[in-house]
Amino acid sequence: MRLTLIGTGYVGLVAAVCFAKLGHEVTAVDREQVIHGLMESKLSVWEPELDTLLADTRDSGKLFFDTDVARAAAGADALMIAVGTPTRVDGYTDLRQIREVLGHLMQSGICPPLVIIKSTVPVGTCDELEVSLHAAGLLTEVAYNPEFLRQGSAVYDFLEPDRIVFGCKSHHAETLLRQLYEGINAPVQVCDRRSAELVKYASNAFLAMKISFANMMSDLCEGYGADIRQVVEGVGSDQRIGPDFLKAGVGYGGSCFTKDLKSLLTSGRLIGCSLPLLEATAKINDQRISRMFAKLLSIWMNPIGKRLCVLGISFKPNTNDVRDAPFLALLSHCQRHGIEVHAYDPVVHYVPADGVNVMDSPYDAVRNADAVIIMTEWPQFASLDWPRMIQHMRLPLVLDGRNLLSDEVIAQIIDVNGAIYMPVGRSIDQHLPK
Ligand SMILES: NC(=O)c1ccc[n+]([C@@H]2O[C@H](COP(=O)([O-])OP(=O)(O)OC[C@H]3O[C@@H](n4cnc5c(N)ncnc54)[C@H](O)[C@@H]3O)[C@@H](O)[C@H]2O)c1
Structure with missing residues (x-):
């Protein structure tokens, strides 16, 4: 199949190289600057395996780049849109990037027989987009x-x-979509467009809810001296519940959960349908950083002039994405309290915010710090030389926002190095130096 794919961000670029790997002829379109980078194999997106797959599919003549939507759409069997759909301050989803793409198609009069929306869009959007294309004669x-x-x-x-x-609506669209995914072995659900739009939002809302549930239970564990790790192990081994997304910590971040929850709440509000579970999910998440910060202040008393070492900037491991990362919320708390931040992340070397020094190594970041906080679950943080980290610090205080350190490491830094260790969802008394 000939596929034109608009948007080469996290979703679009991955989709483009994967469809090319499946044997389709893919032309990926983005803005000049982005395509220029991709032509030189400079990826703004950091994902395992992506760079090699990109090189392979380009070498095999299956993947092309363009900057002109209409030119790339000419002669294609289908056009897929994977541009951003951010949330506006009023909670509505901003569909301008999608409308811009449609604008190019309408102006040129060129449009493949099938337009596939890959971006996450509010329920009813595909119906509306189709109406506007038809009104333009496409x-x-x-x-x-x-x-x-x-x-x-x-x-x-x-x-x-x-x-x-x-x-989708027609058998023809379903056939094209099945052709596109030929070679991928997975169950296929075919349904109406509105239900499909809600499947995406409901899935993300449910995952966010699981995380907030674990975080809520972790507060109870701290109060009663239980251990959230044991609690979620017991809960998650029930097959009806499952262990994924049941980890307590500093809360979820990233470009999707917060935005999709807001969008879903707005969709509910528009028709007078309240969604209290989702409101609670968002509220619990919003409070995670303040709660962690309060632990820090309980030891420091006066934060002004203190230095905090932060391990982890990206919102999760194995990505360089900092959109809505818990790190950014922590940073603004620090700025308000006059705290100096030295941060380290294995792949993020720049932060689009003032008041943070991004260091080249964790050992540099921790030098003369008054506390260290683990924000992202990068596995390499668990295997740092923790006694060495502690020796570099002015005050040996470790806040483990992801419960990442093993019991052996914790015992060593407390007993040998005299550190104070503060985890999530476990009694702090268990982790004070004897
Ligand atoms: N990131 C995820 O994990 C994820 C997962 C599932 C779904 N989604 C959804 O997929 C969509 C894309 O997300 P993303 O994270 O890849 O976004 P992104 O911001 O990383 O990428 C969007 C890309 O679209 C390009 N673009 C915007 N307008 C354009 C136009 N008119 N012409 C050509 N290119 C244009 C941008 O330059 C950018 O490169 C969103 O709706 C998101 O909610 C994201």
Whole structure:
């Protein structure tokens, strides 16, 4: 198949290289600056396996780049849109990037027979987009094909998904979509477009809810001297519940959960349907950083002039994405309290915010710090030389926002190095130097 794919961000680029790997001829379109970088193999997106797959598919003549939507769309069997759909301050989803793409198609009069929306869009959007294309004389069908990949394992998730969902009206659209995914072995659900749009939002809302549930229970564990790790192990081994997304910590971040929850709440408000579970999910998450920060202040008393070492900037491991990362919320707390931040992340070397020094190594970042806080679950943080880290510090205080350190490491830094260790969802008294 000839596929034109608009948007080469986290979703679009992964989709483009994966469809090319499946044997389709893919032309990926983005803004001049982005395409210029990709032509020189400079990826703004950091994902395991992506760079090699990009090189392979380009070498095999299956993947091309362009900057002109209409030119790239000419002669294609389908056009897929994977541009951003951020939330506006009023909670509505901003569809301007999608409308801009449609604008190019309408102006040129060029449009493939099928337009597939891959971006996450509010319920009813595909119906509306199809109406506007038809009004412009472009008798194309709009289908919805949500993406469920996780950043950090995006290529794997795309090629080995749990399920593929097609929201479409006609048999012809379903046939084209099935052709596009030929070679991927996963159950396919075909449904109407509105249900497909809600499958995506409901899935993300449910995952966010699991995280907030674990975080809520972790507060109870701290109060009663229980251990959240044991609690979620017991809860998650029930097959009806499952262990994924049941980890307590500093809360979820990233470009999707917060935005999609807001969008879903707005969709509910528009028709007078309240969604209290989702409101609670967002509220619990919003409070995670303040709660962690309060622990820090309980030891420091006066934070002004203190230095905090932060391990982890990206919102999760194996990605360089800092959108809505818990790190950014922590940073603004620090700025308000006059705290100096020295941070380290294995792949993020720049932060689009003032008041942070990004260091080249964790040992540099921790030098003369009055506390260290683990914000991202990068596995390499667990195997740092922790006694050495502690020796570099002015005050040996460790806040483990992801419960990442092993019991052996904790015992060593407390007993040998005299550190104070503060985890999430476990009694702090268990972790004070004897
Ligand atoms: N990131 C994820 O993990 C994820 C997972 C599933 C679904 N989604 C959804 O997929 C969509 C894309 O997300 P993302 O994280 O890849 O976004 P992104 O911001 O990383 O990428 C969007 C890309 O679209 C390009 N773009 C915008 N307008 C354009 C135009 N008119 N012409 C050409 N290119 C244009 C931008 O330059 C950018 O490169 C969103 O709706 C998001 O909610 C994201």
